Amino acid sequence: MAKLDILLGDYPHTRPLKDGTLPVDGVECRFQTAKPLYSAFPRMVRDLEFDVCEMPVATFLQAREAGVPVTLLPVVLIGATHHGSLTRLPDSPALDPRRLAGKRIGVRSYGQTTGLWVRGILREDYGVHASEITWVTTEEAHVASYRDPTNVERWAGRNVAGLLRAGDVDAAVLGPRAIGTQGTPLVPVIENAEAAGRAWCERHGTVPANHxxxxxxxxxxxxxxxxxxxxxxxxxxxxxxAGQRGQATPAGRAVAAGWSDSLSNCLHTAARYALEQQVVRTPVDLVGIERGAEFLAD
Known part of the structure; x- marks a missing residue:
């Protein structure tokens, strides 16, 4: 029997595999754990520690550029809109997203996928380029060879919400699952963020994938x-x-398996954003990525 070392997060759609309710024919699945989950991603792209691994979109694009020998499988494990992921303290002055040039924004890592989507939204919807903002990070990229752009500062040993509370940044990028978990209630910088996110999805024909x-x-x-x-x-x-996810919500619709127009649109948009922001420095070979998993159609 084949054996696979697998790292997956804990979601309704991964639990049946992890608890054995839904067996994988002919395979002994050895599920690994990592807390927090993102601590596994550098272990995968630097040391190839797992056979199969959940991976953020931005990390995958950087890993491809760095020549890390991994192939994408067409599965979106989590995704969401991110107009609400750019946050501020509730008692701080309101910020106009069109006037963020010259401001300081905290984000865990410049290569974090939520940051990729937020910077793309700021450029595309509000005319503010990533290069016009100072990005204050608390961690390095998962891919060891990656070097941040010159407008990125590293404040190691801090957390993003702490930077915001201390007044070291004007706003902070936190993913939907992180907002509220760092001891600080936060509010979106972008007004009517939910409606703006839905409009983005309609325009692009996809929901931003995270993992x-x-x-x-x-x-x-x-x-x-x-x-x-x-x-x-x-x-x-x-x-x-599917019934355990809100199919009427972008986050519920994001989770999917199989190549689709939505996944293709997502990857094309993420690749364009990544190149614009210097998350990658060379154009992404999307044709090669899609061809990599053609065997699944056999």
Whole structure:
């Protein structure tokens, strides 16, 4: 029986695989853990520690540019709109997103995927470019070889909400799952953020993905049947748990398996944003990425 070391977050659509309710045919799945989850991502892109691993979109794009031998599997594990992810303290002065040039914004890492989406939104919807803002980070990128742009500062040993409370930044980027978890109630900088996010999704024909799934190239070569079985089981789990997600919400619709116009639109938009922001320095080979998982259609 094939064996796979797998790192997945804890979601309704991953639990049936992790607790054995939905077995993966012919595969012994050895599920690994990491707390917080994002601590596993540098272990994957630097040391290839897992056979199959959840991975943020921006980390995957940087890993591809750095030559990390991983292949994307067409699974969106989590996603959401991010107009509400640019936040401020509730008692601080309101900020006009069109006038953020010259401001300081905190974000865990410049290569964080939520930051990628927020910077794309600011440029596209409000005319403010990433290069016009000082980005204050608390951690380095997951990909060791990546170097931040010159308008990025590193304040190690801090957390993003702490930077905001101390007045060291004017606003902070926190993903939907992080808002409210760092001891500070926060409010969106962008007014009517939910409606603005839905309008973005309609315009782009997609929901911003945060985490996808990758497999090591050598594992794909030697254990292709096992990887296919895992993918199909996960796709089944996503379908079976659709009722547990709010399908009327962008976050509920984001979770999906299989190549689709939505996933293609998401990757094209993320790749464009990444190049504009110097999250990557060379154009992303999207054709190569999509061809990488053609075996799943066999």
């Amino acid at each position: 996808l799934l990758v497999v090591r190239d050598d594992v794909l070569k030697t254990e292709r049947d096992a990887v296919t079985a895992l993918y199909r089981a996960l796709a089944q789990a996503i379908a079976d748990t």
